[in-house]
Amino acid sequence: MLQIVFDGLSLGSLYALGALGIALIFGVMRLVNFAHGDVIAFCIFALLWPSTDAMAVVFAGQLPWYLLVPLVLVVGAGLSVLCEILVFRRFRRASPATMMIASFALGFVIRYFLLMLFTSRPKSISLLPMLSQPVEIFGARLPLLQLITIVATVVILIGLSLFLRRTRFGLEMRAAAENFSMARMLGVRANRVIMGAFALSGALAGAIALIFGSQTGTADIQMGASIMLMAFIATVIGGLGSLAGAVLAGFLLGGASVVMQVVLPVDARPFRDAFVYGAVILILLFRPQGLIAARGTKERV
Amino acid sequence: MTTATVSPLPADLLSSRKPAPFSLARRTIMTPVLLSLLILAIAGLTVLSGSKPFNQAVIDVFVRVTLVVGLYIFIGNSGVLSFGHIGFTCMGAYAAAWLTINPIMKKSALPGLPQWLLETRLPYWQSAFLAALFAGVAALVFGRVLMRLSGIAASIATFAMLAMINTIYSNWEDVTGATSSVVGIPIVRTIWPYVGAAIISIFIAWGHAISRAGLALRAARDEPTAAAASGVDIPRARLVAFTISGAVMGLGGALMAHSIGVVTPDTFYLGLTFITLSMLVVGGMGSLSGAVIGVVLLSALIQALRWLEAGVAIGSTTFGLPKGLQEIALGVIMIVILALRPAGLIGNREITSFRRSSRKQSSQQ
Amino acid sequence: MSVLAVSDITIRYGRLTAVRGVSFSMNEGEIVFVTGPNGAGKSSLMRTIAGVTPAASGRISFVGDDITGRAPEDIARLGFSMVPEGREVFGSLTIEENLMVGTGMRAKERGWKARAATELEAVYETFPILKERRNGQAGLLSGGQQQMLVIGRALMTSPRLIAIDEPSLGLAPNITDQVYECLIALRSQRRLTLLIVEQSSARAVMIGGRMILMRGGEIVLDGDARSLGNSEAIQAAYFGYEDH
Numbered sequence: 001m002l003q004i005v006f007d008g009l010s011l012g013s014l015y016a017l018g019a020l021g022i023a024l025i026f027g028v029m030r031l032v033n034f035a036h037g038d039v040i041a042f043c044i045f046a047l048l049w050p051s052t053d054a055m056a057v058v059f060a061g062q063l064p065w066y067l068l069v070p071l072v073l074v075v076g077a078g079l080s081v082l083c084e085i086l087v088f089r090r091f092r093r094a095s096p097a098t099m100m101i102a103s104f105a106l107g108f109v110i111r112y113f114l115l116m117l118f119t120s121r122p123k124s125i126s127l128l129p130m131l132s133q134p135v136e137i138f139g140a141r142l143p144l145l146q147l148i149t150i151v152a153t154v155v156i157l158i159g160l161s162l163f164l165r166r167t168r169f170g171l172e173m174r175a176a177a178e179n180f181s182m183a184r185m186l187g188v189r190a191n192r193v194i195m196g197a198f199a200l201s202g203a204l205a206g207a208i209a210l211i212f213g214s215q216t217g218t219a220d221i222q223m224g225a226s227i228m229l230m231a232f233i234a235t236v237i238g239g240l241g242s243l244a245g246a247v248l249a250g251f252l253l254g255g256a257s258v259v260m261q262v263v264l265p266v267d268a269r270p271f272r273d274a275f276v277y278g279a280v281i282l283i284l285l286f287r288p289q290g291l292i293a294a295r296g297t298k299e300r301v
Numbered sequence: 302m303t304t305a306t307v308s309p310l311p312a313d314l315l316s317s318r319k320p321a322p323f324s325l326a327r328r329t330i331m332t333p334v335l336l337s338l339l340i341l342a343i344a345g346l347t348v349l350s351g352s353k354p355f356n357q358a359v360i361d362v363f364v365r366v367t368l369v370v371g372l373y374i375f376i377g378n379s380g381v382l383s384f385g386h387i388g389f390t391c392m393g394a395y396a397a398a399w400l401t402i403n404p405i406m407k408k409s410a411l412p413g414l415p416q417w418l419l420e421t422r423l424p425y426w427q428s429a430f431l432a433a434l435f436a437g438v439a440a441l442v443f444g445r446v447l448m449r450l451s452g453i454a455a456s457i458a459t460f461a462m463l464a465m466i467n468t469i470y471s472n473w474e475d476v477t478g479a480t481s482s483v484v485g486i487p488i489v490r491t492i493w494p495y496v497g498a499a500i501i502s503i504f505i506a507w508g509h510a511i512s513r514a515g516l517a518l519r520a521a522r523d524e525p526t527a528a529a530a531s532g533v534d535i536p537r538a539r540l541v542a543f544t545i546s547g548a549v550m551g552l553g554g555a556l557m558a559h560s561i562g563v564v565t566p567d568t569f570y571l572g573l574t575f576i577t578l579s580m581l582v583v584g585g586m587g588s589l590s591g592a593v594i595g596v597v598l599l600s601a602l603i604q605a606l607r608w609l610e611a612g613v614a615i616g617s618t619t620f621g622l623p624k625g626l627q628e629i630a631l632g633v634i635m636i637v638i639l640a641l642r643p644a645g646l647i648g649n650r651e652i653t654s655f656r657r658s659s660r661k662q663s664s665q666q
Numbered sequence: 667m668s669v670l671a672v673s674d675i676t677i678r679y680g681r682l683t684a685v686r687g688v689s690f691s692m693n694e695g696e697i698v699f700v701t702g703p704n705g706a707g708k709s710s711l712m713r714t715i716a717g718v719t720p721a722a723s724g725r726i727s728f729v730g731d732d733i734t735g736r737a738p739e740d741i742a743r744l745g746f747s748m749v750p751e752g753r754e755v756f757g758s759l760t761i762e763e764n765l766m767v768g769t770g771m772r773a774k775e776r777g778w779k780a781r782a783a784t785e786l787e788a789v790y791e792t793f794p795i796l797k798e799r800r801n802g803q804a805g806l807l808s809g810g811q812q813q814m815l816v817i818g819r820a821l822m823t824s825p826r827l828i829a830i831d832e833p834s835l836g837l838a839p840n841i842t843d844q845v846y847e848c849l850i851a852l853r854s855q856r857r858l859t860l861l862i863v864e865q866s867s868a869r870a871v872m873i874g875g876r877m878i879l880m881r882g883g884e885i886v887l888d889g890d891a892r893s894l895g896n897s898e899a900i901q902a903a904y905f906g907y908e909d910h
Contacts, residue, residue, distance in 0.1 A: 116625035
């Protein structure tokens with residue numbers, strides 16, 4: 001039982017962090033960023049030397065964790081900001097559809113850049129190996145990693161929310177997310193806020209890369225895509241632009257996946273995700289504006 | 302279903318202040334005709350060249366024309382971005398596989414199929430028609446639920462639908478062979494069936510665009526409030542477009558199956574979704590001409606990049622460019638096109654002959 | 667000295683021309699009402715001055731700087747504070763947070779925190795209701811309170827000019843009176859320059875000051891509100907049929 005709760009929480013953590021990364025950017029520039037998943041993949045590959053071997057040569061992996069973690073976060077933030085400066089800045093006035101396709105094209109570029117350097121073979125890596133030992137809590141044996149995942153997510157969420165509530169930059173970002181042009185008329189610098197949102201979102205991508213990379217022990221170019229599909233959905237059913245909603249929906253989806261895995265009859269288990277997606281459509285039908293509707297997010301029909 | 306949409310338009314199509322339906326058809330017919338001529342010209346050149354790989358490449362282009370025109374029917378007219386249409390392509394492709402694979406192979410590979418289907422073996426054109434019908438019915442069923450949504454919620458719901466279809470097809474071992482390839486689909490190598498399908502889909506799209514439902518849908522896209530106030534049933538108009546476009550996507554799926562002879566669920570997933578959507582958006586989301594020209598141009602670009610990638614031979618050494626450079630270049634070019642022309646290459650216009658386009662402008666003023 | 671100078675501004679949305687060749691200028695401390703019927707181009711003009719919508723042609727200068735085509739945040743930083751139509755409070759932020767958003771533009775100056783705090787106290791003094799509910803969500807305020815909040819929010823940026831688009835929109839008449847009382851009092855306290863957009867000319871005639879009357883994207887009258895208010899010209903401008 002406890003095992004199920006922890007499974008749900010740790011899967012939900014990944015979805016929630018992914019959804020948050022998308023919601024942050026959507027909030028300030030109404031962009032559904034399909035390149036986010038590829039930023040995640042990039043973060044993990046940034047630790048490897050380019051090679052075609054199945055065993056990855058980790059050059060930065062030997063770093064002690066207190067250097068490794070910040071390095072990955074900075075790589076994510078840097079790449080994300082770079083995407084903003086080189087690409088998304090030119091699409092500020094474009095329609096959401098155009099922006100979405102541009103972000104997809106950008107993700108495509110990042111993915112094939114990685115493919116060119118590393119080939120499509122997943123590589124086994126061992127990041128933070130000390131985390132794979134099990135620990136015993138309340139009579140349940142849990143991988144330490146799962147525990148750390150949940151704790152790290154909670155710390156990130158609290159940190160982010162403090163940042164948004166207590167700092168000047170956070171205030172400007174929340175104001176801009178709600179009504180961008182009004183915030184600008186009050187002197188809030190558009191570029192600064194958008195770059196900040198991209199940096200935060202990129203750092204979150206780095207965090208996901210670390211967690212997911214240590215969980216699976218592989219670096220895979222596709223790794224971002226699988227999380228991001230759920231994360232997109234979480235962002236929307238959470239209420240696009242609502243950060244709290246994105247987190248809530250992320251945990252909800254993680255929980256639902258794990259619960260269905262247990263509850264569904266054995267024959268139906270392979271179709272678990274189909275049930276989850278069906279549930280998503282149902283939620284959208286009853287609450288098309290999302291679980292927590294963001295204020296000031298006027299829908300375009 | 303497919304024939305019904307090209308049939309003559311209902312007499313009560315438009316109110317008396319607008320041009321009569323047949324004059325509307327006459328004014329706009331040049332677009333599908335010119336686009337069809339373009340397709341025929343490409344096909345003619347291909348046959349003349351006699352090159353087999355080129356033939357196969359052009360077949361791919363025509364399959365994509367069918368798919369992107371199918372996307373246009375819904376996305377272009379409704380303005381709602383759908384990520385789910387490749388799901389119907391998947392259904393169409395598997396339906397074609399079920400209907401055309403040799404029964405002996407089918408019994409061992411897909412034992413879960415119903416008995417009558419196991420024994421069926423149809424020629425490709427019949428299977429393509431039935432596949433379109435199957436996908437159209439599926440689109441009708443999904444559309445009944447999804448078309449109540451609009452905007453980003455609708456887009457993500459179609460995304461969820463795609464993922465759902467993919468999950469089912471990737472796991473239903475007995476019926477779809479799960480993630481392993483379903484082989485043995487008869488391969489059609491002549492170009493003409495694909496030409497026919499592309500042209501049929503272009504005319505279906507045109508017929509829908511000037512039909513009552515199509516006009517209502519575009520009105521709702523541009524002025525949702527005004528359209529709703531003048532009695533346009535938006536969900537219904539969307540459902541009509543969704544169903545027709547689903548059928549065309551199914552047709553495209555069947556053709557795709559017959560052009561490569563193998564289907565796997567992941568052929569019809571995110572990759573194909575995004576490449577077809579990109580072609581539509583790069584060409585111009587709001588125009589049929591944009592859909593067709595987007596496919597032709599981007600496909601030409603992809604092909605050119607592939608040749609560059611493969612054939613850089615200097616002296617005795619061949620410089621095989623690293624795999625992936627072609628995709629990177631494609632992505633960069635797409636971004637540049639979109640940055641320079643956010644509404645796509647064609648925008649919202651349609652290509653017509655010169656005289657008519659000038660007349661159209663004068664009538665607008 | 668002229669604070670704001672608009673010369674020959676034209677604004678287009680696609681093929682539609684919303685504002686055609688409009689010019690006017692404002693002096694320090696002046697109060698100017700821009701009035702005119704619906705669709706006269708008043709709000710478009712405001713949005714263009716604030717830098718939100720680009721002008722097709724023409725120039726705008728503010729306190730001596732050419733601000734044509736500048737970003738809204740740059741214009742705000744020069745001391746132009748815009749209160750747009752429909753108020754646009756940040757509904758999910760608290761009232762105090764709403765007020766503080768605009769102080770960020772002074773964050774590079776020394777002692778800005780102390781000054782922001784004094785500024786905040788001053789705004790609370792003017793609008794005690796805001797202080798009472800300082801930690802409440804701004805979206806829950808009534809229309810009149812929201813109007814006070816956005817005026818307060820504009821004041822927090824220590825502006826030289828405040829432009830307000832339809833402060834009476836959706837407010838009960840007695841609440842509108844209160845809002846105007848505050849505005850007039852603030853103007854004399856702080857030597858503010860006020861640019862106010864209203865559909866009706868009644869308020870301008872009542873308060874006095876200069877009135878610019880727009881119609882069909884052009885300025886049709888520009889002069890003292892009280893003397894214009896009694897003229898026949900104003901009737902013609904609102905109800906005339908000379909254009910269409």
